[in-house]
Amino acid sequence: MATTIANRLSNREATQRLFLSVKTIEFHLGNIFRKLGVRNRTELAARRAHSG
Known part of the structure; x- marks a missing residue:
């Protein structure tokens, strides 16, 4: 999910x-x-870009 969000x-x-x-996205994004x-x-x- 973090990759999906990081892809703008x-x-x-x-x-x-x-x-x-x-709501599920917002909840997990807050945790991330x-x-x-x-x-x-x-x-x-x-x-994400820095970690490769």
């Missing part, structure tokens, strides 16, 4: 691709942000 998809676009609800220590999608994308 909106929550709504991610729901369509992953067959999940918007906390776990990785990032505050927004830009930081998530940068972290």
Whole structure:
């Protein structure tokens, strides 16, 4: 899911691709942000790009 979001998809676009609800995406995205220590999608994308 983090890869889908890091690829600059909106929550709504991610729901369509992953067959999940918007609430589910928001919940898991918040958990991912906390776990990785990032505050927004830009930081998530940068972290993903840096890690390869």
